[in-house]
Amino acid sequence: ETGVTQSPTHLIKTRGQQVTLRCSSQSGHNTVSWYQQALGQGPQFIFQYYREEENGRGNFPPRFSGLQFPNYSSELNVNALELDDSALYLCASSSGRTQAENTEAFFGQGTRLTVV
């Protein structure tokens, strides 16, 4: 049990639709990161938020966007869904801002998104 919960666990959407995935972190975890894990691949970094501001982004188009709220919850929004967006989406949270603070990032169980 990591204290990081994601909802929903599974989701099926149609190409072109929009989707919102949610993550609830532990109290005090100011950093949240989102990853996309395609089938048979390692997770790929989408972006990271610290205290409600984006402070890092991977190689994903602007139709991937996020929000972080003061209550330690966050969202990943994906517009204009494509078939290749089908993947497991993971969020990870930590109490620190940087690795140097030697705080662990805890992963949620993920949301399995299928785009048809």
Place this chain on the structure above:
Amino acid sequence: AQSVTQLGSHVSVSEGALVLLRCNYSSSVPPYLFWYVQYPNQGLQLLLKYTSAATLVKGINGFEAEFKKSETSFHLTKPSAHMSDAAEYFCAVGGSNYKLTFGKGTLLTVNP
């Protein structure tokens, strides 16, 4: 830029045998290195991490990894495999923030 190469997408061992999962990394800055385990339909669980302290890092469930700068390697080992070790293992490299670059993973099968 940072990258990770995991040698062997699938490793099969007998119960009680040595487990060796290979990871090589590339990083332009002193890296933070991690091994994660993922069980089916689960998120990622941290096994161990290297943060420039001791080069031999001990983790949970009897796993350990050795950081070798000259070889840019961070291989994961366990002296004696258990059936419950069967899972997918990911090596990752991180920089100063929490962005992690993962390898493609190694599926470990443990045979009775």
